[in-house]
Amino acid sequence: MIWPNKKRIAVMPAFDLDAETMWTTHGEGSRNHMTDLSRGAYGPKQGVPRILKMLDIYGVKATFFIPGVIAEKYPDVVREISRRGHEIGFHGYLHEEFPDTTYEEEDATMTRSEKIIYDLTGQKIVGHRGPGGVIHDYSLKLFLEHGYIYSTNWRDRDGPFIHRIDGKEVPLVELPKDSIFDDTAYDFYTDSAPERYELKSPGEMFEIWKDEFDSLALEGRMINFVLHPQFIGRVSRVNMLSDLIGYMLSNGAWIDTNRSVAQYVLDHRELLSKF
Amino acid sequence: MSDKIDGRTNGLSITWPGKSRIAVMITFDFDAEFLRISRAAAKGTTIGFSDYSRGQYGPHEGLKRCLDILDVHDIKSTFFVPGIVAGRYGREVENICEHGHEIAAHGYLHESKKDISRKEEAEILKKSEAALTGITGKRPVGHRGPESVIHSFTPELLVERGYLYSSSMKDCDWAYQWEKDGRKLPLVELPCDVTMDDFTYYYFTFSNPAVRSMYTNREVFGNWKAEFDGLAEEGNKIFILKLHPQMIGRASRISALGRFIAYMKSHDAWIATCEEVAGYVLGQHRLDSAKGDVLR
Numbered sequence: 374m375i376w377p378n379k380k381r382i383a384v385m386p387a388f389d390l391d392a393e394t395m396w397t398t399h400g401e402g403s404r405n406h407m408t409d410l411s412r413g414a415y416g417p418k419q420g421v422p423r424i425l426k427m428l429d430i431y432g433v434k435a436t437f438f439i440p441g442v443i444a445e446k447y448p449d450v451v452r453e454i455s456r457r458g459h460e461i462g463f464h465g466y467l468h469e470e471f472p473d474t475t476y477e478e479e480d481a482t483m484t485r486s487e488k489i490i491y492d493l494t495g496q497k498i499v500g501h502r503g504p505g506g507v508i509h510d511y512s513l514k515l516f517l518e519h520g521y522i523y524s525t526n527w528r529d530r531d532g533p534f535i536h537r538i539d540g541k542e543v544p545l546v547e548l549p550k551d552s553i554f555d556d557t558a559y560d561f562y563t564d565s566a567p568e569r570y571e572l573k574s575p576g577e578m579f580e581i582w583k584d585e586f587d588s589l590a591l592e593g594r595m596i597n598f599v600l601h602p603q604f605i606g607r608v609s610r611v612n613m614l615s616d617l618i619g620y621m622l623s624n625g626a627w628i629d630t631n632r633s634v635a636q637y638v639l640d641h642r643e644l645l646s647k648f
Numbered sequence: 649m650s651d652k653i654d655g656r657t658n659g660l661s662i663t664w665p666g667k668s669r670i671a672v673m674i675t676f677d678f679d680a681e682f683l684r685i686s687r688a689a690a691k692g693t694t695i696g697f698s699d700y701s702r703g704q705y706g707p708h709e710g711l712k713r714c715l716d717i718l719d720v721h722d723i724k725s726t727f728f729v730p731g732i733v734a735g736r737y738g739r740e741v742e743n744i745c746e747h748g749h750e751i752a753a754h755g756y757l758h759e760s761k762k763d764i765s766r767k768e769e770a771e772i773l774k775k776s777e778a779a780l781t782g783i784t785g786k787r788p789v790g791h792r793g794p795e796s797v798i799h800s801f802t803p804e805l806l807v808e809r810g811y812l813y814s815s816s817m818k819d820c821d822w823a824y825q826w827e828k829d830g831r832k833l834p835l836v837e838l839p840c841d842v843t844m845d846d847f848t849y850y851y852f853t854f855s856n857p858a859v860r861s862m863y864t865n866r867e868v869f870g871n872w873k874a875e876f877d878g879l880a881e882e883g884n885k886i887f888i889l890k891l892h893p894q895m896i897g898r899a900s901r902i903s904a905l906g907r908f909i910a911y912m913k914s915h916d917a918w919i920a921t922c923e924e925v926a927g928y929v930l931g932q933h934r935l936d937s938a939k940g941d942v943l944r
Binding site: 404405406407408409411412414415417418419421422423425426447449450451452453454457562563564568570571572574575576607608609611612613 | 652653654655656657658659762763793795796797798799800802816817818819820821839841842843847848849857859860861867870871874875877878879881882885
């Protein structure tokens with residue numbers, strides 16, 4: 374058993390609170406589109422209160438990756454997320470998804486967003502999830518310089534691993550994610566370019582996630598979710614997520630923040646060969 | 649009344665008539681062939697005969713079934729009608745009125761351009777109001793932007809022209825009043841979402857821009873029931889179905905809609921027109937601001 378308290382699997386409920394930046398970086402189709410932007414606003418306005426209430430029912434703590442500009446726009450929401458004991462992680466300032474950002478620019482963006490979150494909540498950011506899954510060849514170095522202990526960007530494994538720079542291990546844990554645990558693979562429908570014409574039912578999402586949970590738990594692995602309050606925050610989906618969390622807790626899941634899991638992995642590196 | 653965005657507040661405190669748990673509006677966008685014509689225009693393409701004829705399934709076949717099922721369940725509904733549809737399908741729109749349903753504004757040509765001026769939008773409203781009033785004898789009090797497209801100046805424009813409500817936004821599941829410079833406008837927003845839009849599930853075409861959705865009624869009504877149940881449980885929410893006679897109007901779907909209406913009725917839904925709900929919400933807000941803020 375590698376996880377604490379004989380748990381079978383580590384599960385990280387993690388929310389990308391992109392709000393309007395989901396649409397401003399989505400493409401031309403949503404430019405100046407008031408009601409597309411209002412779909413983004415649904416996240417902080419309607420989704421977050423429901424999600425926080427549901428997490429409280431189970432006493433479960435989650436990670437919220439929040440772009441700096443959204444924290445500035447919805448300061449009370451960010452304070453409330455932190456007050457209820459949840460972690461806040463880095464997710465760009467404007468949800469920047471540009472592959473050609475320089476080291477200096479990214480360094481400045483990280484400093485800027487970290488300060489916004491610190492000033493609002495007193496939380497020092499220790500983890501990074503790149504907007505749109507974009508990172509750079511210098512990213513690991515930057516994470517270390519900023520005192521981060523984890524990254525959640527890789528998609529190549531179902532378990533945590535320690536990053537290496539120039540062949541040497543560094544104190545930085547990867548907590549991988551994948552589209553299979555990203556709600557936008559199922560519930561992001563839009564008729565604005567670039568169009569996405571699919572909408573799965575909460576029942577189908579539950580089935581896919583439960584199946585994967587059951588099999589990963591048998592292997593003693595982990596799940597890192599990528600959930601967007603503007604989509605998963607609809608009441609039918611929050612109710613489904615609530616059922617899933619209840620199921621996972623009842624079946625040997627350790628459910629906690631990315632930060633807690635990363636710290637546990639760092640403290641138990643000798644177990645990594647068994648992950 | 650407060651509309652706080654603070655991570656805690658999940659809507660405004662409101663009590664629905666007769667202790668109902670939720671306000672339900674079954675709405676129809678009666679776009680006919682202009683749904684696809686305007687969509688293609690916005691994308692710089694044109695439509696072929698298939699799309700044209702499919703649009704006409706609304707007035708030629710679907711509408712009658714919609715009106716019938718509403719009568720069966722004794723429900724009044726709101727139809728959002730582009731001005732040009734009122735012109736081309738005058739007899740059908742008269743028929744909707746004769747059944748006691750509300751007619752509301754939905755553009756003139758179903759225009760969905762984002763970069764128009766305030767003056768241009770005022771012209772569109774004026775033209776569509778004239779077309780609708782010519783048939784109904786009553787100015788429309790509600791507006792829904794074609795393809796949900798509205799502009800930053802639209803709410804004020806609607807207030808100036810005597811509208812009571814707008815139904816285009818997607819930012820929450822409760823009815824709220826628009827504000828301007830911190831001051832409440834006498835205009836209620838009735839938000840809806842793509843999850844409760846039949847277009848999401850039933851529009852299928854190969855022509856550009858391609859939309860290829862085709863779901864079972866079990867999937868569609870399963871989604872709607874899950875949303876209805878959750879929102880009714882929360883108690884202060886609204887539930888808007890956004891339907892198109894050319895899509896929901898197919899025989900099997902109308903039958904499923906009838907069963908869903910019966911389900912909602914038997915689970916304490918107040919099913920009314922948008923005008924009735926918006927009027928009620930505005931009245932409650934005024935009562936509450938007289939009594940001071942009450943938050944749920």
